[in-house]
């Protein structure tokens with residue numbers, strides 16, 4: 037089978053990908069460069085390695101944990117949006133079955149959210165009663181994931197009544213030990229972080245990936261960049277912060293003010309994140325408030341915040357894949373790619389209209 041067009045190709049697995057005009061052969065589920073032929077191609081157009089969604093909850097729906105039937109629908113919607121690699125970001129149900137399906141996005145699992153009692157959405161996390169046991173729990177979750185664990189870093193602390201705010205869950209010393217335990221178990225650490233308050237501790241503890249990052253200031257972003265901590269912004273989620281503030285209402289005025297303030301500054305804050313040069317990973321947070329398959333809508337907010345289209349496409353395809361240790365398109369790599377009729381570097385909305393989605397050389 038033959039592919040022809042402009043393809044985001046790496047000449048070697050350790051080289052940057054470049055848009056390359058040419059033809060490629062698909063054989064044995066893999067892709068190979070080839071000389072020009074006169075054969076009719078199976079697929080033609082603008083071709084990218086599948087996009088990545090690193091903050092995707094295939095096992096969570098609007099009402100909470102979902103069974104395999106619903107997981108299947110979510111995985112298909114994600115795949116059909118051009119996302120062919122998912123790093124889960126907290127799953128209350130086993131997703132082992134997804135990893136055995138060749139027609140669904142490749143999945144990197146990260147175990148269950150790790151939180152403290154009443155400090156996250158009910159029914160989703162492993163609740164740690166005694167904070168000192170966090171490193172142990174982290175090691176357990178590392179053992180059931182594929183090299184990632186997910187901590188809840190901050191959440192509203194309702195026990196403070198009217199003074200309740202977004203507050204860190206873990207003392208710094210415990211965080212330091214927990215990150216060390218994860219790394220010892222061969223896992224990286226992603227952390228839910230809405231607030232400004234929690235970020236210094238996360239950076240000091242050396243977590244690998246800050247999710248949301250909606251409270252990070254310029255210094256914290258610079259430090260994250262300097263030490264190689266990546267940030268997964270979720271601008272679609274931040275668009276909902278005024279609703280979270282309204283729901284908290286009169287009962288939790290401090291928390292409501294914190295959320296509203298981040299909402300009010302969201303546009304300039306998005307620009308701050310993009311301008312900081314910190315490595316970004318693409319994430320939708322699909323599963324609770326966002327629908328599965330909405331990555332392009334998230335990326336449109338990246339564009340509005342000033343990121344160029346070629347940069348966005350690089351960041352959400354081969355760069356994210358490289359960070360996760362996953363292949364992209366190079367000689368002999370898995371033939372996982374998405375085809376478009378038009379050039380997505382000229383119009384981001386093209387990404388929402390794949391003409392073909394291919395996994396292991398098979399159109400799905």
Ligand SMILES: [Zn+2]
Nearest residue numbers: 091093125321
């Ligand atoms: Zn999430």
